[in-house]
Amino acid sequence: MPVVRIHVFKGRTGDELQRLLDVAHDAVVEAFGVPRRDRYQILEEHEKSHLQVLDTGLGMDRSERFVLVEIISRVRPRTAKLDLYETLARSFRIECGIDPSDVMVSIVENSDEDWSFGMGRAQFITGELTASRTD
Amino acid sequence: MPVVRIHVFKGRTGDELQRLLDVAHDAVVEAFGVPRRDRYQILEEHEKSHLQVLDTGLGMDRSERFVLVEIISRVRPRTAKLDLYETLARSFRIECGIDPSDVMVSIVENSDEDWSFGMGRAQFITGELTASRTD
């Protein structure tokens, strides 16, 4: 269920972008324990002028390979979030050659009743989807 | 007040897109009971590679007519949300020929103090807008 929006700078090939999305999804599946078909991803490529990122004074270099991952999810435990940050940074480094200093993540949480996956129904409320299947 | 962001795949005509936005707005007005001029919509058209959607294992086919509706709103009762999901699915089917299996919705809530509609003021806090007018 999470909706995952990924922001990058223009310049990657189609294959690189697909790899990035696949690796991001694997990390979400692993850290949040969602079903593999729980995939909803939006990819946005930006001109350098349209995605401005510094480092909050943390002393991290940001390169043209910077990735911002924005996630909307129902409530997750802190441990799952910390796990996701580690998993994303490690996987992007190993699988996509992205330095961990170029991986930023921001999560916004909502509730079970805030999702309809189709058919006009709220599947977490109707019971078609249960916590045990998606948490 | 809701900010409504609508994601679709490229391929619709300008008229189809305008119709989609109008129908989505009507559904929000009906289900949330907001004023007709409470309209703030962003439409994003994506390449197939840039909007990846599966079905969380619910057995729903997603076609090239898939629509993801993301809504930011102040707090709404559950009944209004469930009504919105039904209304969106029904209206998109009747008015736009979109199958209900292609209609996904995600809501994020914020508070009255989180909105400024202009003039540097928070109109829900100043009293220029009241709950009775917009709920």
Place this chain on the structure above:
Amino acid sequence: MPVVRIHVFKGRTGDELQRLLDVAHDAVVEAFGVPRRDRYQILEEHEKSHLQVLDTGLGMDRSERFVLVEIISRVRPRTAKLDLYETLARSFRIECGIDPSDVMVSIVENSDEDWSFGMGRAQFITGELTASRTD
């Protein structure tokens, strides 16, 4: 830390867009008291058909210079938000010639644990960033 997404209509020059982003960042730094290098901005330019905005019946004219500022931030006091709305409206008017009737803001809050600025770590949780530095 806030992630600031700015929506405008197409038609501004590159210099105007950069000025807009700079002025928006100054306002966030001033109103929220974040470090100057706490800058994460996404700029989205839209066709007129793809950004539809009315006025919730408040009697405000919206022009082609309309700006919607969407902010994701950890929790801020109400006074800081009201200050941000005023500062944005005033600065956009003085520095960019945008009428305050064309400046809309929407804020969504999350928590300290919802941010990783890089390195796979949640810097507000590890203590690398503290409330005193960023509030």
